[in-house]
Amino acid sequence: xxxxxxxxxxxxxxxxxxxxxxxxxxxxxxxxxxxxxxxxxxxxxxxxxxxxxxxxxxxxxxxxxxxxxxxxxxxxxxxxxxxxxxxxxxxxxxxxxxxxxxxxxxxxxxxxxxxxxxxxxxxxxxxxxxxxxxxxxxxxxxxxxxxxxxxxxxxxxxxxxxxxxxxxxxxxxxxxxxxxxxxxxxxxxxxxxxxxxxxxxxxxxxxxxxxxxxxxxxxxxxxxxxxxxx
Amino acid sequence: xxxxxxxxxxxxxxxxxxxxxxxxxxxxxxxxxxxxxxxxxxxxxxxxxxxxxxxxxxxxxxxxxxxxxxxxxxxxxxxxxxxxxxxxxxxxxxxxxxxxxxxxxxxxxxxxxxxxxxxxxxxxxxxxxxxxxxxxxxxxxxxxxxxxxxxxxxxxxxxxxxxxxxxxxxxxxxxxxxxxxxxxxxxxxxxxxxxxxxxxxxxxxxxxxxxxxxxxxxxxxxxxxxxxxx
Numbered sequence: 001x002x003x004x005x006x007x008x009x010x011x012x013x014x015x016x017x018x019x020x021x022x023x024x025x026x027x028x029x030x031x032x033x034x035x036x037x038x039x040x041x042x043x044x045x046x047x048x049x050x051x052x053x054x055x056x057x058x059x060x061x062x063x064x065x066x067x068x069x070x071x072x073x074x075x076x077x078x079x080x081x082x083x084x085x086x087x088x089x090x091x092x093x094x095x096x097x098x099x100x101x102x103x104x105x106x107x108x109x110x111x112x113x114x115x116x117x118x119x120x121x122x123x124x125x126x127x128x129x130x131x132x133x134x135x136x137x138x139x140x141x142x143x144x145x146x147x148x149x150x151x152x153x154x155x156x157x158x159x160x161x162x163x164x165x166x167x168x169x170x171x172x173x174x175x176x177x178x179x180x181x182x183x184x185x186x187x188x189x190x191x192x193x194x195x196x197x198x199x200x201x202x203x204x205x206x207x208x209x210x211x212x213x214x215x216x217x218x219x220x221x222x223x224x225x226x227x228x229x230x
Numbered sequence: 231x232x233x234x235x236x237x238x239x240x241x242x243x244x245x246x247x248x249x250x251x252x253x254x255x256x257x258x259x260x261x262x263x264x265x266x267x268x269x270x271x272x273x274x275x276x277x278x279x280x281x282x283x284x285x286x287x288x289x290x291x292x293x294x295x296x297x298x299x300x301x302x303x304x305x306x307x308x309x310x311x312x313x314x315x316x317x318x319x320x321x322x323x324x325x326x327x328x329x330x331x332x333x334x335x336x337x338x339x340x341x342x343x344x345x346x347x348x349x350x351x352x353x354x355x356x357x358x359x360x361x362x363x364x365x366x367x368x369x370x371x372x373x374x375x376x377x378x379x380x381x382x383x384x385x386x387x388x389x390x391x392x393x394x395x396x397x398x399x400x401x402x403x404x405x406x407x408x409x410x411x412x413x414x415x416x417x418x419x420x421x422x423x424x425x426x427x428x429x430x431x432x433x434x435x436x437x438x439x440x441x442x443x444x445x446x447x448x449x450x451x452x453x454x455x456x457x458x459x460x
Binding site: 064178181 | 290293301304308311400
């Protein structure tokens, strides 16, 4: 049973990392479609999002099965319940990708407002945070996770700076309003992706620090009752 | 054991409903602070959000304990794993309340742009959706949940209508840009609250339709192994 369980857990981690890669990729593709003004690429994002939605359902099913059939305890139990929350976050990353692709489709029909520098930079920051957060999660690496939580401020600052810049565009020339609005919304979606990466990182820290439950569960297990794996 | 478990589950439902009420209330209070131009009220929202964050941690702990100590099966297992996702949604409702309170604090320092009609209406729609979704969840009422999912479109339409109206304000008079932007962001936060209510409703539908796992778990249980409560 233990060996099977380890194998199941490894498969769950693999699945999470695959879903994580898809989530990073969708953010990059959506911003790329904006940068290259490539509406065909933007449309691919909608299909990619459906694939991510299916991955969420598969991982949820695996988590529920693991809970039902293996009855994991302590840190493994916490790992699985955290995974349930994290797939929710990754699914939302997909939704933000879809929002950005929608902004791109509308923006690609109008002349460019300004060269895109900060938005691709925000996309890189957000998707690398996502990558590292997932990696920290499967490795249960709280130190890396803690550093990530602090990096969220950089993305917030970039978002605020871009917001001010775009509002000043609008004030100077009302013709830019609709386009500037779309770019503000793109930046907000990227900022939300960084928030979701931060959520994942916070789960990792929370698991590492949640000694109360772990302690309690171990006590129960050593009390002689059969609680399965501890 | 069964009786204890039912009691635990009832307490979990109570806690979820309490957290739900707080989440509805925070949305209403944030919009109220905007409507009444009451910055002291807006500041209360930040404290309310911290209370909601603490409720999330408490409910998470209860769910993990229930999984560890009671090893529920089938529909109860699914109920608890769904609860883990739903508290995440409710916690985000609190964050949207905070965002709106921030918009209110900035807007209250400037003359009003227009009478607020649609925004309070969106707030009512979003918070009643949240209320009904939570209620459907604890009653495991998939029919109500399915109707709720469709109501999300009304909020989206109102948001789009308001967006167009505010953009036309900006175009006509650039002095309105900052205020109109803030109101657009308020409406987007409310639209996200309705999305989160829809997520909760979708969980309810998903639980009701997830016969595969339930079936599988029941098969395992009837296979003679001790899987606890089925």
